[in-house]
Amino acid sequence: MLVEDGLIRAVGEVDRDGADTVDAGGCLVLPGAIDVHTHVFGGIRDDSRSALCGGTTSALAFVDALPGERPAEAARRTLADEMPESLIDLAFHAVIWEPQAYRRGDLAEAAALGVGSVKLWLAYLELGIQADDDVALRVMQEAAELGMVVLAHCENGRAIDVLTRQLVEQGRLGIDSLPRSRPIELEAECVHRFLVLAGLAGATPYVVHLTGRAPLEEITAARGRGQTVHGEVCTHHLLFDRSHHEGDDAVRYVMTPPLRTGDDQQALLDGLRDGGVSTYASDHCHLRLDRDKLPVLGDFTRIPTGMPGIGARLPLGFGLLAPEQLVEVACAAPARIFGLCPRKGAIAAGSDADIVVWDPSVPSRLTMDVINDGLDWSPYEHMPVAGSIRHVLAGGDHVVADGRFAGDQHRGRYLPVSRVLETA
Numbered sequence: 266m267l268v269e270d271g272l273i274r275a276v277g278e279v280d281r282d283g284a285d286t287v288d289a290g291g292c293l294v295l296p297g298a299i300d301v302h303t304h305v306f307g308g309i310r311d312d313s314r315s316a317l318c319g320g321t322t323s324a325l326a327f328v329d330a331l332p333g334e335r336p337a338e339a340a341r342r343t344l345a346d347e348m349p350e351s352l353i354d355l356a357f358h359a360v361i362w363e364p365q366a367y368r369r370g371d372l373a374e375a376a377a378l379g380v381g382s383v384k385l386w387l388a389y390l391e392l393g394i395q396a397d398d399d400v401a402l403r404v405m406q407e408a409a410e411l412g413m414v415v416l417a418h419c420e421n422g423r424a425i426d427v428l429t430r431q432l433v434e435q436g437r438l439g440i441d442s443l444p445r446s447r448p449i450e451l452e453a454e455c456v457h458r459f460l461v462l463a464g465l466a467g468a469t470p471y472v473v474h475l476t477g478r479a480p481l482e483e484i485t486a487a488r489g490r491g492q493t494v495h496g497e498v499c500t501h502h503l504l505f506d507r508s509h510h511e512g513d514d515a516v517r518y519v520m521t522p523p524l525r526t527g528d529d530q531q532a533l534l535d536g537l538r539d540g541g542v543s544t545y546a547s548d549h550c551h552l553r554l555d556r557d558k559l560p561v562l563g564d565f566t567r568i569p570t571g572m573p574g575i576g577a578r579l580p581l582g583f584g585l586l587a588p589e590q591l592v593e594v595a596c597a598a599p600a601r602i603f604g605l606c607p608r609k610g611a612i613a614a615g616s617d618a619d620i621v622v623w624d625p626s627v628p629s630r631l632t633m634d635v636i637n638d639g640l641d642w643s644p645y646e647h648m649p650v651a652g653s654i655r656h657v658l659a660g661g662d663h664v665v666a667d668g669r670f671a672g673d674q675h676r677g678r679y680l681p682v683s684r685v686l687e688t689a
């Protein structure tokens with residue numbers, strides 16, 4: 266392919282006269298990956314460097330609001346303060362962070378900035394971010410008018426609150442209480458309810474971090490009724506099972522929803538392979554072990570949930586899926602669902618020159634040097650990888666060359682979503 270001015274100019278027989286050449290002999294060449302589910306603000310420089318090292322050249326990122334801040338204000342502040350530090354291209358997800366403060370028009374204001382999606386938390390009563398059905402329905406009605414995708418964290422927060430309080434009253438504060446307080450039935454019930462409400466509102470629902478068979482079956486059933494539904498699986502739910510919530514290392518695996526059984530992992534993997542699951546994401550959180558997690562080790566209700574993984578996601582994906590399947594769920598489908606086509610997610614004339622050269626003949630291992638996110642741990646450290654990244658181009662810049670990061674001077678760009686700009 267011929268790359269010029271940050272774009273792919275031509276694919277196939279190209280005129281190489283005067284051009285620098287990147288040799289991809291024996292390698293796979295794929296579009297720069299897109300991580301749909303990331304919490305990068307606050308650590309954007311480190312996280313975006315890790316992303317590039319792992320072949321992820323674009324991401325969608327949650328724009329957390331400050332107290333009292335409306336979604337569009339949060340997006341404007343993030344554009345000004347965080348975006349200049351990003352080494353990858355970013356589109357934004359608005360968040361409903363204070364559900365009681367939501368008012369109609371909040372989403373239209375965000376859409377006018379090119380924000381094409383919004384996230385609801387249907388759990389986390391204790392954090393004050395849980396949207397109950399009334400707010401969730403109103404948010405979805407406005408999102409439907411604007412053509413915004415609605416993402417939801419699906420767990421029944423009120424039932425989880427009861428179970429959590431009972432465990433705390435019994436003095437059972439160990440991390441093994443985490444899965445007991447958040448059974449998969451309460452995830453599946455919430456997926457069902459979310460999809461019903463989205464159907465009533467006419468909105469496009471996207472279920473984040475599915476963890477197993479029962480919630481996935483709710484998506485399959487809704488599709489069987491004719492509904493368009495997107496479902497996402499994250500790296501940790503594929504690679505780890507619920508035994509990781511017990512034992513000395515359990516603090517490394519604190520996330521919500523929690524880890525499930527081997528059968529659930531198999532259901533997720535089958536879903537990624539057969540189209541039952543739409544996307545493969547990281548749910549990357551910029552959390553340190555020493556500062557954020559270990560000080561509150563003795564109380565599962567106080568340990569910040571989530572783990573880093575933006576750089577590990579794509580390399581680990583080669584061990585899980587065939588390359589064509591991986592490109593679909595990690596590159597192409599993310600661009601289609603979130604309105605970034607044809608600029609992203611494809612190797613085609615006119616698309617951004619975001620390109621990964623993957624060498625399947627050189628197995629590697631995820632060391633902290635490779636992950637390169639500035640954090641003091643990774644749940645994926647030392648894991649074997651079924652190949653290695655040889656080159657990454659981001660917007661035509663050669664940001665990983667012969668396996669070494671060279672992208673400090675590269676800058677990411679904001680990706681406004683034209684679908685919502687036309688509607689708002």
Ligand SMILES: [Zn+2]
Pocket residue numbers: 302304548
């Ligand atoms: Zn998340």
